[in-house]
Amino acid sequence: MITSIGKYSKSFFIKLLVGIIILPFVFWGMGDVFRGGNQNVIASIDSEKVSTQEFVDYLRTLNLNNEQIKNLNKTDLIEKILSEYIGKRVMNLEIEKLGITVNDNSLRKIIKNDELFSKDKKFSRTEYEKFLIKSGVTAPTFEANIAEQEKRRQFLSFLSSGIVLPESLVNEEYRKENQTKTIKFIDLNNYHLQKKPSEKSKKELYERNKNIFFTEFKTIRYAEISPEKIIGDKEYNENFFKQLDIIENNILDGQSFEEVVQNDNLDVIIIKKIDANRKDQNKNEVKNISNNLFKKVYNLNSVKAPEIINLDNKYFIAEISDIEKKDKSFSDPQVQEALDAQLSFKYKIENNASIIKDISMGALDKQKFSKFAIENKLEVKDYKIKNLKQNEIFSEGIIKRIFLIKDGEIDLITNNTLSKSFLVLAIKSDYKDLKKNNNEYEQYEAKGRLNLINKIYESHDNNLNEKYKVELNQRTIDRVKNSF
Secondary structure, X not given: OOXXXXXXXXXXXXXXXXXXXXXXXXXXXXXXXXXXXXXXXXXXXXXXXXXXXXXXHHHOOXXXXXXXXXXXXXXXXXXXXXXXXXXXXXXXXXXXXXXXXXXXXXXXXXXXXXXXXXXXXXXXXXHHHHHHHHHOOOHHHHHHHHHHXXXXXXXXXXXXXXXXXXXXXXXXXXXXXXXXXXXXXXXXHHHHHOOOOOHHHHHHXXXXXXXXXXXXXXXXXXXXXXXXXXXXXXOOOHHHHHHHHHHHHHHHOOOOXXXXXXXXXXXXXXXXXXXXXXXXXXXXXXXXXXXXXXXXXXXXXXXXXXXXXXXXXXXXXXXXXXXXXXXXXXXXXXXXXHHHHHHHHHHHHHHHHHHHHHHHOOOOOOOOHHHHHHHOOOOEEEEEEOOOOOOOOOOHHHHHHHOOOOOOOEEEEEOOOOOOEEEEEXXXXXXXXXXXOOOOHHHHHHXXXXXXXXXXXXXXXXXXXXXXOEEEOHHHXXXXXXXX
């Protein structure tokens, strides 16, 4: 519950994200999964039972896509979701024991102070109702969710209250970002390029993933909602916006694109079968729509679900009226580019994993650093990093990680996309301390406090693991997975 967000581990108690999360409902048929005996219980927390129906109801509130639903019986996604759900249940037990509650007045204040429901800097009941309709939830469900999130926020605040941070921890945080470090490094880009994807490997990957190589051609239609059309005036005045609200409410109530444009005699523009690059099936570029408007219309989520678009102080009603998918061949340049990129990424992961293994086992150390470069025809470079913003070679994120390497040690440092990979040997580190009267002291004190709070959460998580006995009914879990 407290250790990490969204990661499945041996712990059933994962850190919960505090915030308002409203997810559309997805409905599936569950067959006979609820019939009979112990199969009605999917897990237990001490003496408290978690029913299969209760867990499936929770599943229905998650925004799982069709691919995830299709592969539920082949993955551990159900186990991950169950782990998260049990974590929430355990946190609720702790909240109840502490007597944390959110009364109606507090709940009302939270909602009224949310800018999402404001109009002209004041709470708008209309905006609130629109949000509920768009989100597909009732007011009681939404408000219960807010109350639950607020109780969790108070619970986490309770765990971390009263922390006084020692000056040594503040300086520890400061040194992570402020030091002078002399290093030797090897850019691994050429090392990764030594292995190129073969035609055979590309064809195998293509055959396994044919279903993802396609172009979507969308037919879009839109009409400008101008004051002249809906109120007979050229000004964007109060009457215009009142009428615009009526149109938007009618759409939320299910009025179709055709009905809206007919009622207000709007001029409709239709663009048939266009791809994301504004090109039709003959590769001709469509030019009778601005780029910004095209992006907004093309990226609408659903077919025949009209929406109001505000762009550069102009208003439009738009929708996707049809989507046609056209498969791409193996020889398509975009397919070739995607296959090369995917396989190259795979090779980088494999190469990096091998290097990390050698470092951890001592097969690649300070003495063998230069030898690795010679054997792989790579260059060893000397470099001195003086601050985080020194970006001639390394990004700020990579420098932060280099600063964590102890003198005499080697580490493999990459960015998130693996487009940059470096083998780094730390030679010498020079530090300076941060005094309390320094303007930056408060900033690093906050960072140190956050790290300490995370450690407190982790410690509490371990205590919960020992405090509550959790048992899973694997047969019921498997039955749920196979019922989709």
